[in-house]
Amino acid sequence: MARSGTLGEAVEAAVHDGDSIAMEGFTHLIPHAAAHEVIRQGRRDLTLIRMTPDVIYDQLIGAGCAAKLVFSWGGNPGVGSLHRFRDAVEHDWPRPLEIEEHSHAGLVNRYVAGASGLPFAVLRGYLGTDLAKVTDSIAPIECPFTGERLTAVSALNPDVAVIHAQRADRAGNVQLWGIVGAQKEAVLAAKRAIVTVEEVVDELEPRPGAILLPHWTVDWVCEVPSGAAPSYAAGYTERDNDFYRDWDAVSRDRDRFCAWIDANVFGGSRA
Template sequence: MARIGTLAEGVAAVVHDGDTVAFEGFTHLIPFAAGHEVIRQRIRNLTLVRMTPDVLYDQLIGAGCARKLVFSWGGNPGVGSLHRFRDAVQHDWPAPLELEEHSHAGMANRYVAAASGLPFAVLRGYRGTDLPAQTDNIKPITCPFTGEVLTAVPALQLDSAVIHAQRADSQGNVQLWGITGVQKEAVLAATRSLVTVEEIVDELEPVPGAVVLPSWAVGHVAAVPGGSHPSYAAGYSVRDNDFYQEWDEISRDRDEFTRWLEDLK
């Protein structure tokens, strides 16, 4: 059964130096508060995994938490580039950043393979692209039944996964809805997991289209109202568009970013 505790306790128990870790969320339910706690706890040498790394990963990279990024797209959505990401890639500041790039479909299928206990995923999605020439773990595979040449990618085995959700009950069963992305698959693909939630309730009321993660699948739960800000949590908050605009200016300059980082701590 999931353990219910504080954010600091959950991060310390779940995310360790050197981990391969996913902070998943798509458009909303992005676990910003948990990522900020990772920065405060000075966790280092992480392999950060995410389908769509945006501002949170820019912050983690700029804070020196990351050594590698496994991803399929990166940017400040609706605004432009991730400047701390660019600085790490182009100038090794604050540390060199290794890159492993995949397609969205490839990343999603890798999560599903790991969640299913399979060693790899097979798909057609890489054919006709130059990604196989750039990424070592994208390999051709021949179907034993039809002879068709497909693409294989290894399962995304995670040490830790962190997501945000709308609510959990006192037993640690988690409920999320809206644009759910691959949060469920990330948790099931991970050895350890932390779910921050808007609230803990006595009983989970049914919501159309909701995903429920049973307590046996979740390691730790922490109540963190507003834990996805500046992204949003459907039914609880709206997206803080101003912050995404402000981040473009904050992140462009190393000194300005360093001041933001000091304020965070």
Template sequence: MAEKLFSLKDAITTFVSDGDVVALEGFTHLIPFAAGHEMIRQRLKGLTLVRMTPDIIADQMVAAGCVDKLVFAFTGNSSVGSLYAIRRAVEAGGTGGLELEEYSHYGLLARYQAGAAGIPFIPIRSYAGSDLVGINPLLKKVASPYEEDMETYVVPALNPDVAVIHAQRADRHGNIQSWGILGPQQEVAFAAQRTIVLVEEIVDDDVIRSDPNRTLIPGFVVDAVVECKYGAHPSFAQGHYDRDNDFYRSWSAISKDPARLQGWIQEWIHDTGGHDGYFNKLGEGFFDRLTPAPRLSTPVNYGSVL
């Protein structure tokens, strides 16, 4: 199997273009902030950003002018504040506004599942009685082919141009292993036309083979794997670093002031030149307070043939 190692800059340059439908997934955990920052540095435009729970990274990309449309299920600053760049863009309306396409959490996951399975739509009964059907014309009813007078809602398949996720480790061939809150990472990787994965570390093939059931995404659906330590900050990577709650609490005040927000983007994204610069700017010892104590899982005996 060919090696798929890329730098972060080269992965974004190679696989993401203006106008793409880009899914940045990670459910509270393993949010690919570094990839979003690199898209801002490269001044990508006209993106449709798909994210089950668009939070701070979505706010930053909207403020930077990268995103024209948001496909989502919930948006907010993780229950601690508002996302004012997104709010301003929505309220602006018309040309220069932000188009919204809203689903439930399971509705958006089901779209990924249909895309991954190669089917045009997938049934979902939970929209019965929901107000979402009144604002999203893509939520439709179809008759059951098995039960007379039975109808169910369906959602269309979603095949993003690019999926970007973060994980704990991978080998050089792009076999991705992850643990903790997994969210829709596996579904979106299989649904997307191209998949970029950032990982905390690249490990030897033997490490991946020693625990094959830990492999969430096989290398044959991955186009680029990027070693990007602390690339999910300020979210967390289970076993590597905890969530930076201080940053999340600080974001609303930054986001509420457009001038301050643009200054933050300039200082922490453009001026740093890349993720290494961002990490260095955080300062030596920054992650000491976020480093969790080890808590190892019980070993698994796979056995072997002598």
């Protein structure tokens, strides 16, 4: 049965320095509140994994939490670059950042292999690219039945998966719906899982198309209303488009970024 508690308790128990951590959510249900708690607790040397690192990982990278990024696209959706990400890659600020790039299909297949208990997955992607030459987790493979040249990608088993969802019941069963990405696969592949939710209810109501994660796949469930903001949670909150536009200017300047983190993540209380 999943444990309930505060987000601070969950992060303290589940996320350690040097861990690999997947914070998934595609367009919506992005676990921003959990990322801020990781920053507040000063976690370091993390390997961040995400299909579409956007503002959530720009903040973690700029705060000095990340040593490596495993990803399949990076940008501020609809706006432009991630300037804290670029500063780390181009100028080693606030620290050097190793990067490992994949296609969406390749990264999802890595999660699926990890969730399935397999050492690797096979797909037709990457042919004609140079990624296999510079990425240890990508390798050409020949089909033993047809001789077709394919690509293998190694399984991903993050130390921690963190997602946001709409609801959980008191036993820890989690329900999410709307636009989803690789949340289910990340949770099933990970060694530990934290789920923040809009609300904890006595009973989950059936909902067409919803994904249900049973309580035994989740370690922590934390009630965190608006825990996906500035992204959104379908049926609960709306996307803050102004935030994403404003972030471009905030993230371009190191001092302005640090001031934003101090005010909005640490609440002005950081020494």
